[in-house]
Amino acid sequence: MVTVEPVEEVAPLEPTGLVAALNSRLDEVAERWVSHIVAKNSGYLDNALISLPDLRRTCRDNAAAVLRLLAGEPTAGGDPLGVVRASARRAAERGIPLDSLLRSYRLGGLALWEELAVCAPRSDRELVDVASALWLIIDEVSAEFATCYHYHRTELELLRMAEQRRRVMVDELLRGRGREGGFAEEAAVKLDLPADSAYLVVAVEPTPTGRPGVEMPAETLTAGGFRSVWQVSGELLVGLVALERSTPDAALRRLRPAMRGRGGVGPVVTGLGQVDEGHQLAAVALATLPAGKPGLATLEDHLPEALLVRSPDLGEMLVRELLGPVLDLPGKEGTYLLTTLAVWIDTNCSVAHTATRLYCHRNTVLNRLNRLEGLLGRPLKGRATFVAVSLALTAWELGLRGEGRPR
Structure with missing residues (x-):
C-alpha cells in the first residue's frame, strides 16, 4: 500500500502563483494520485496491468499536462494532450478497462484539488476560479483519453x-492447401510473399x-534482403523464407x-x-x-541420419x-568402446590418430578394437x-537405442 507523508504547511501564495505552486509540487501531486488509485481503484494494480513505478511516472506526466492546460500553455514544449494520447495508447495495449482509467483521472483531479487547497487560503477567490477550470480540464482530458483509447x-x-x-x-x-488452385496466389498477397519464388522452410x-x-x-x-514469415506450429517455430x-x-x-x-532446413521447394x-x-x-x-542442419548434409529418423523402428x-x-x-x-569405434571410423581407421584424439596409447585403441570384434x-x-556399423553408431548417437538397452 502506498502511503502519503503529511504535507508540510506552506505560506499563502499570491493569487498569480497557484498553478506555479502546483507545478513545484508535481511529485506530491503524483504521490497523492497514486495513493488514491491504490485505495479506491486497486484493480489497476491487482491484475498486474501496470507496475507501481510506471503508474507513479504516468501520474506525474499527466498531472504536468493538466497544469500546462490550466496555465493556458498548450503548445509550449509540445502538445500536453500528446501525453494523454500516449497514455491512452499504452493502456489500450495493456487491455486496462476504460472505466478504471477514467475513474483514475477523476482521482487525479482530486489529488490536484487537495494540493491546491494546501497552496492557498480556502477563501482565496483565485482558488475558486482555478478549481472550476481544473475540473473542466479534467473533463476535457478524460474525453480526449477515451477517444484515443477507443x-x-x-x-x-x-x-x-x-x-x-x-x-x-x-x-x-x-x-x-497451397496445392489447391488459386490458394497459393491468395496467400502470397496476404502474406506479402512471392507466389512462385524458390523457398526454404526452416523448423526450429x-x-x-x-x-x-x-x-x-x-x-x-x-536485413539481408529476404522476405519471410515465421509462425509457431505445434512445438516448432516454422519459417517460410523466399529466396527470390x-x-x-x-x-x-x-x-x-x-x-x-x-x-x-528442408530442400529448396518451388512456390x-x-x-x-x-x-x-x-x-x-x-x-x-x-x-x-x-x-541448423540442412537435409542434404544429413541424409544418412535422415534415413534413420524417417525409419526409427529400423534404426x-x-x-x-x-x-x-x-x-x-x-x-x-x-560407451568407451563405441566412442573408440566412432573416432576410429572418423579418422579413416587410423589407430595413431584415434589414440591422439582420445588421449590414450595406441595399444589401448588396438585392444578396444579387438574387444569390439x-x-x-x-x-x-x-x-x-x-x-552397418556407421549407421548403427549414428542411430545410437541420435538416441535410437532399441528396447531394453541402456540409454
Whole structure:
C-alpha cells in the first residue's frame, strides 16, 4: 500500500502563483494520485496491468499536462494532450478497462484539488476560479483519453484479426492447401510473399529453457534482403523464407549466427504451393541433430541420419542387433568402446590418430578394437561392415537405442 507523508504547511501564495505552486509540487501531486488509485481503484494494480513505478511516472506526466492546460500553455514544449494520447495508447495495449482509467483521472483531479487547497487560503477567490477550470480540464482530458483509447483498441483489434488471418493462412499452407488452385496466389498477397519464388522452410525448436531457438529471424533475414514469415506450429517455430533472386547459402549465413537451439532446413521447394513438403523435411532435418546440440542442419548434409529418423523402428533394430552386446556391458565400458569405434571410423581407421584424439596409447585403441570384434562377432573391415556399423553408431548417437538397452 502506498502511503502519503503529511504535507508540510506552506505560506499563502499570491493569487498569480497557484498553478506555479502546483507545478513545484508535481511529485506530491503524483504521490497523492497514486495513493488514491491504490485505495479506491486497486484493480489497476491487482491484475498486474501496470507496475507501481510506471503508474507513479504516468501520474506525474499527466498531472504536468493538466497544469500546462490550466496555465493556458498548450503548445509550449509540445502538445500536453500528446501525453494523454500516449497514455491512452499504452493502456489500450495493456487491455486496462476504460472505466478504471477514467475513474483514475477523476482521482487525479482530486489529488490536484487537495494540493491546491494546501497552496492557498480556502477563501482565496483565485482558488475558486482555478478549481472550476481544473475540473473542466479534467473533463476535457478524460474525453480526449477515451477517444484515443477507443481508437487504439479498434486498431489493435483490427491488427489482431489480421494476424489471426495470417496465422490461418500459414497453417493452411503447411497442411498442403497451397496445392489447391488459386490458394497459393491468395496467400502470397496476404502474406506479402512471392507466389512462385524458390523457398526454404526452416523448423526450429525452443531451447531447453523455453526461449526461442533463433533470435529475431524475420528481422535478421530482412536485413539481408529476404522476405519471410515465421509462425509457431505445434512445438516448432516454422519459417517460410523466399529466396527470390538469392541463394540458400546466403539465407543460411544470415540465420546460423542467430541460432540458439536446434533447427532444420528442408530442400529448396518451388512456390508457396510446395512449402508443406519443405516443412515435413525441415522437421526431419532438425531431428538429425543429437539432443542438446544447437545448430541448423540442412537435409542434404544429413541424409544418412535422415534415413534413420524417417525409419526409427529400423534404426532401433539396427542398434539392438548390431551393438546390443556392447551396450549390455556393465558400467561405462560399452560407451568407451563405441566412442573408440566412432573416432576410429572418423579418422579413416587410423589407430595413431584415434589414440591422439582420445588421449590414450595406441595399444589401448588396438585392444578396444579387438574387444569390439569379439563382441560384434565380425571383423571390422569390408564395406558392408563399415556401412552397418556407421549407421548403427549414428542411430545410437541420435538416441535410437532399441528396447531394453541402456540409454
